Amino acid sequence: MKPVLSNQQHQTASSLVGFSTFEISVPSLPPGIVINDPANVEHVLKNNDIFIKGEFFRIRSWDLFGNGIINADGDLWKIQRKAGLRFFSNANLRNFIDNVVPPILLDTEEFLDSAVRKGRVIDLQIVLLDLTTRLMGNMAYDMDMPASLPFSKSFDFASGATGERFQNPFWKLKEFILGAPLRRAVFDIKKFGNSIVSxxxxKRKSDHGSSKTDIQRNSDPLQNNLINSLLDHINDHQVVADAAMNYLSAGTDTTAQSLTWTFYLLMRHPDAREKVLSELRSTFTEANHVLPLSFDTVQPSHLPYIAAVFNESLRFYPPVPVELKESTAETTFPDGTWLPKGSVVMWATWAMGRSKNTWGDDADKFRPERWLIAGDEGEPLVLKTMSAFAFPVFNGGPRACLGKRMAELLAVHVIASLIWKYDFAEVFDKEAILGETPKERRSQNSLTLPMEGGLPCYVRRKDSGAGESS
Incomplete structure (x- = not known):
């Protein structure tokens, strides 16, 4: 049974204009609709009992995500979310920014310094992925996980192959014939997830005989990591392994990709880069050439322009560009659209971020200032809060992203640190060298939004003159 669309033209899912609702007419998808109106997105995100991941999504993503939180519904989702809530506590976030980030970020800077000395081109996307993977590994699993591990390549390959399943109605036949590389990648991923749990x-067994009590462990941020929280809440170790890999993906790939697109936009918009430096100079007037970055000083409210740059980058390049849910009951949307049980509903965060209805006539322009509100005379700028349903980058409602605050704090920290110390310049293609306008970089096929071909660039160390170029 097809959805009945009230006062709407029946168009294909590719016709994303304004706040209209469209019937899906794609061979690989079941009957459903594409929504663009924030009010309709709110209806979906607030009704977690009506709109679930569903079998259509789960069948295609099962190999990669298993019973992890990305795939889970109902009680299985609730228990994994409860474990995550404990991990993303304020105490853990403070420990993350003040103790975990600095030494690993220093390793990143040493790598960049080596590239400067040798005059090497770097792939900034790989550099940032290594940074976020090591950070999440140390904080969540008490393990050092460089992105060079075979697991990372396997996950990247499997994510792309899983994304293709949503586009190809004959994916089962294709993988029956050509699916050996994907099966090997999934095997590597499962093996790595099980090794984390093991x-x-x-370690828990070895700690059991020590003087640490459960109360002491729960009050110690270094011990109250994600894997311990998952083991405390979930008895099935395979589910724990699936959950661990889901959280690892959400905490590394999406953050690294978002930072990659942010630095790309700053390279393409030197005026915004200069405003980042200006904010750092005016905020840390006593810095003595070293920024005193900490949990307190990287709050978005403390460095609002840098936070605005990150938000504007997420608006253009959301890490999850398309979302899909399945209805467990018939429902009517705020615009009058009726959807029967068992249908799917999709919204493109990527398209919503470019909607002129929401963002104005300059929606196609990179303008961080749209996120800022001028204070009274002499007062600092204030970061504007946007509805999670008009800007659903971190989802909203009951399934709002648990790692939102961690991602924002880390982004401000990394942007401030690297822009203060380094100049980055893109390695352009032949067209740019010949004087033509450089092509806009594209994303590769994946469930998330990695940059196709990475972000090759030149890097130069600034002198110690408070962010001034040498």
Whole structure:
């Protein structure tokens, strides 16, 4: 049974204009609709019992995500979210920014310094992925996980292959014939997830005979990591392994990709880059050439322009460009659209971020200032809060992203640190070298939004003159 669309033209899912609702007419998808109106998105995100991941999504993503939180519904989702809530506590976030980030970020800077000395081109996307993977590994699993691990390549490959399943109605036939590389990648991913759980269980056993009590462990941010929280809440170790890999993907790939697009936009908009430096100079007037970055000083409210740059980058390049849900009951949307049980509903965060209805006539322009409100005379700028349903980058409602605050704090920290110390310049293609306008970089096929071909660039170390170029 097809959805009945009130006062709407029946168009294909590719016709994303304004706040209209469209019937899906795509061979690989079941009957459903594409929504663009924030009010309709709010209806979906607030009704977690009506709109679930569903079998259409779960069947295609099962190999990669298993019973992890990305795939889960109902009680299985609730218990994993409860474990995540404990991990993303304020105490853990403070420990993350003040103790975990600085030494690993220093390793990143040493790598960049080496590239400067040798005059090497770097792939900034790989550099940032290595940074976020090591950070999440240390904080969540008490393990050092460089992105060079075979697991990372396997996950990247499997994510792309899984994304293709949503586009190809004959994916099962294709993988029956050509699916060996994907099966090997999934095997590597599962093996790595199980190794995380095994290592954590072994450590818990060794700690059991020590003087640490459960109360002491729960009050210690270094011990109250994600894997311990998952093991405390979930008895099935395979589910724990699936959940661990889901959280690892959400905490590394999406953050690294978002930072990659942010630095790309700053390279393409030197005026915004100069405003970042200006904010740092005016905020840290006593810095003595070293920024005193900490949990307190990287709050978005403390460095609002840098936070606005990150938000504007997310508006253009959301890490999850398309979302899909399945209805468990018939429902009527705020615009009058009726949807029967078992249908799917999609919204493109990527398209919503470019909607002139929401963002104005300059929606196609990179303008961080749209996120800022001028204070009274002499007062600092204030970061504007946007509805999670008009700007659903971090989802909203009951399934709002648990790692939102961690991602924002880390982004401000990394942007401030690297822009203060380094100049980055893109390695352009032949057209740009010949004087033509450089092509806009594209994303590769994936469930998330990695930059196709990475972000090759030149890097130069600034002198110690408070962010001034040498």
């Amino acid at each position: 290592a954590a269980i072994q």
